[in-house]
Amino acid sequence: MTDKLSNAQIAWRAAQDIADGAYVNLGIGFPEMVAKFQPPGRQAIFHTENGILNFGEAPPEGEEDWDLINAGKKAVTLKPGAAFFHHADSFAMVRGGHLDVAILGAYQVAETGDLANWSTGPKGVPAVGGAMDLVHGAKRVAVITEHVTKDGKPKLLDRCTLPLTGVACVTRVYTSLAVLDIEGGRFILREKLPALTFDALQALTGAALHVSGNVADLHVPEL
């Protein structure tokens, strides 16, 4: 048994909860991996903020069309049924409640559902992009993240200390150790790695963990 899930395994677990035909926005970077792990027989339609629905994987190197990119400015391809639209329509899809799921990265998540994922503080050039828009409007806003920071500090907290992206917006968190829902201002533990005790998980979490019903074993294939 591994000590914790790899990024690919966290992405795999998040992908299992995406229904066939769901409209999905994946945040730039780590969340983009979720697209690779859709279960057989299911096909989500991916949205990118710069104006494409139903884009596909990157083209082979040398075959890029640089007018056909995603929000991370990487070259993509189109799937049958794709559509282009301008930026105001794109964010109408985001804020207007039309996306089924947004899956985002996080620096910190609070038990209130507050998310911090755009700024680590006042140093350097600030940049926000679509982060603050994406946390509002999707029917489900999920976060995928390491359970603790590189130096072992909790990322799941009672209150975020970094600048907020949005207030009370996250409903589910997939970490390297567990799956948790946020309900009524509390983290509800749904799944955890079988080798990890509740107390050990609590010690790595900066907010109280609650149990409501069964806590399942978090099983993910080797990837």
Place this chain on the structure above:
Amino acid sequence: MDKTIPSLAEAVAGIDDGATVMIGGFGGSGAPIELIHALIDRYRTTGHPAGLTVVNNNAGNGHIGLAALIEAGMVRKLICSFPRSADPVVFTELYLAGKIELELVPQGTLAERIRAAGAGIPAFYTPTGFGTDLAIGKPVAVFDGRSYVQERWLKADVALVKAETADTHGNLTYRAAARNFGPLMCAAATRAIVQASRIVPAGGIDPEAVITPGIFVHSVVLVADPAQEEVLNRRKANYFEEVQG
């Protein structure tokens, strides 16, 4: 009616010092490189226009297009959502030295502020940014139990936009995801100046296929084989070296 302008130099001739200029594009897709370079050419010859406020999603890359406009010293203030990219060295250095002003706007709010200006809506409420540092000082109101931030329209004197096909009436189509901010910026600017890869007579674009109706467009100039910003940057193109030879 013919909105065609014979040259890039004439297309950008009327842009004044201190103007607010919207520039289409998201990263390299849709960046009107030739219009921007024509504007820099004019500044290097005449010293005008200077002190511009530029609206774009990003802050430019490398030493071409928007980055070159900033590097030339023509930009006083940038209004954008994401001034960090692969190679934003020009903006980064000026910003950290306190030599250029930045108004950071969430991307969807930026789009909607531009759309609202074109639609004659002076302000609107959005959930985006509520409770964050980017909403400080803005009015907040509760609708149906949820809090929203008031944001204002964003108008411009000029928009510089890259289209695929234009007709002589200014009706436009775009190429792939290069559309992005183009239709919004055309409507939000007092003067929308468009470079198009193809200009056709009125009737040359199927009305069903028009993306930006010509009423929002004031000038069209032909750039038959336009440069693509990402392609230029991948071969390390530099406006200043190429112009000076």
